[in-house]
Amino acid sequence: MTYSDIYEKWLADKRLNAEAKAELKAIKDDAEEIEYRFGAELEFGTAGMRGIIGYGTNMMNVYTVRRATQGLAEFIKKQGEQAMARGVAISYDTRLKSDEFASAAAEILAANGINAYKFTDVHPVPMLSFAVREMKAVAGIMITASHNPKQYNGYKVYGEDGAQMSPQDTAVVVEEINKITDYLGAPSPTIEQVKKFVKPMPAKVDKKYYKELKKLTLSKKAVKKCGKDLKLVYTPVHGSGYVPVTTILKKIGISATVVAEQTAKDSEFSTVEVPNPEFKETLSMGIALADKIGATVVFGTDPDSDRLGVAVKNKEGEFEALSGNQVGILLLDYVLTRLKDDAALPKNAAVVKSFVTTGMARPICHKYGVTLFETPVGFKFIGEKIKEWEADRSHTYVFGFEESCGYLRGTHARDKDAVVASMLCAEMVCYYASLGKTVYQRLQEIYSEDGYVLDCNVSIPFKGLNAMKQMNAVVDSLKADPAKEFDIYKVSAVRDYSRNVKTDVATGATSEIGSPLCNCVYYELENGSFICVRPSGTEPKLKIYYSVKSRNKTEAEDALRKMQSAMEKLLKV
Secondary structure: OOOOHHHHHHHHHOOOOOHHHHHHOOOOOHHHHHHHHOOOOOEEEEOEEEEEEEOOOEEEHHHHHHOOOHHHHHHOOOHHHHHHHHHEEEEEEEOOOOHHHHHHHHHHHHHHOOOOOOOOOOEEEEEEHHHHHHHHEEEEEEOOOOOOOOEEEEEEEEEOOEEOOHHHHHHHHHHHHHHOOOOOOOOOOOHHHHHEEEEOOOOHHHHHHHHHHHHOOOOOHHHHHHHHHHHEEEEOOOOOOOOHHHHHHHHHHOOOEEEEHOOOOOOOOOOOOOOOOOHHHHHHHHOOOOOHOOOOEEEEEEEOOEEEEEEEEOOOOOEEEEHHHHHHHHHHHHHHHHHOOOOOOOOOOEEEEOOOOOOOHHHHHHHHHOOEEOOOOHHHEEEEEEEEHHOOOOOEEEEEEEEOOOOEEEOOOOOOOOOHHHHHHHHHHHHHHHOOOOHHHHHHHHHHHHOOOEEEEEEEEEOOHHHHHHHHHHHHHHHHHHOEEEOOOEEEEEOOOOOEEEEEOOOEEEEEOOOOOOOOOEEEEEOOEEEEEEEEEEEEEEEEEEEEEEHHHHHHHHHHHHHHHHHHHHHOO
């Protein structure tokens, strides 16, 4: 059946809702649009599914959500009545149709006799992760497209451990989803089933979440001394972080000045180009307010509040947006410093980061005698480490982070948590203020102590139905003919994560990386720098990561330019 046939079949189906019928009729003369919507199925991967909102098999809509949930329901039913009774925790953010999709998921579960505990208002990713474990649920569903543009929404599935579902369980769910060929044929629950199985998430879950976060504070004395004078500006960027971030800050004794215009649950994200706090432009209204009131720090969270962006004043007194890597090393240094000061640093302490995250983490961990572990990109892999160590007691998790502004202290959640990160960053500002210095000054001290590293990420966008295939082909070509140098920077080893093999360039000797498989090529450079190339798992972009080790910023920037120029010649995209 061609994509045109599928389009016509949907349009003729009496079960199609009025909104969908009108939207699909409007594109009847646009063959390219019809092909995009019906020429493929929205892929359900290890991070769930994410796509542009609209009707079609390759889009995010109520029918693709119902189909995915029916697949999850079949997976749960195979585990028996006890699993069905434990149920599924469901949350959603402020994106277009998020509430509608969350309700649709709950109704499908109800039609299958599975309990669904749905939050009654927007809640962020970390609170959903916490709720799964607190409610002893068998799974969790989060409706969000994280930091993507407003046109997108998504569907993330969590396992019973509160982390994103494992690849093994996801494969089973995908198998069940693929059996469903009738997108419009998902079961509808009776009124009695909705009343029996769809339940509001208990309010006690929120209270317990905040209680767990308060246990993670590290500088109560500094906050008591400096917190009342701290001028902090926060913007939720129209997302789900507004209530939890301001709540936890208030609970530890810090009042934030909020960007009022960006507190509205605006699915258009009308005050920003994209709701991604990694970008200084996204924090611009917060920075303007901070300049107006004389604040020293600005926080911003994304729609599902799992990412935290931070801007601080530099030595010139101007606001500088810190990268996710910089916030990560500041928090890592702060957490280890305070735990050591309080004689609370476990002997088997461990830190986890993704392998594309800054090389600065290694010398910091070495300085404190802490073991550093690397995982593929995706916080679920950090969550898996937490679960592994809880089982075998080999290490004690103290901190984890990714370069994309994701951080987690504590094991209350198994995904990145901008709420706890906001709390830690706020008290970190107070801690250094109590010592007579700023966070920016501490960052420069770290560079002075451990060597300067410049981290930079570049994204190359791809378009069309074959975007993922094309990106993987680029990475495959790099693996087939490995580069031996980037300008004057020689490659010492090449890691091929698709085969779990590391190859020494000089000797040709190979060794096992010891990592879950993913399509990624990673170049270790002789001076301790690295370059990594991988296709994004959530959007059609080829991502290139540069981590440049040098004596100072000027030399690092010059090195980066040379490395980027060499990579551009190699890619030819």
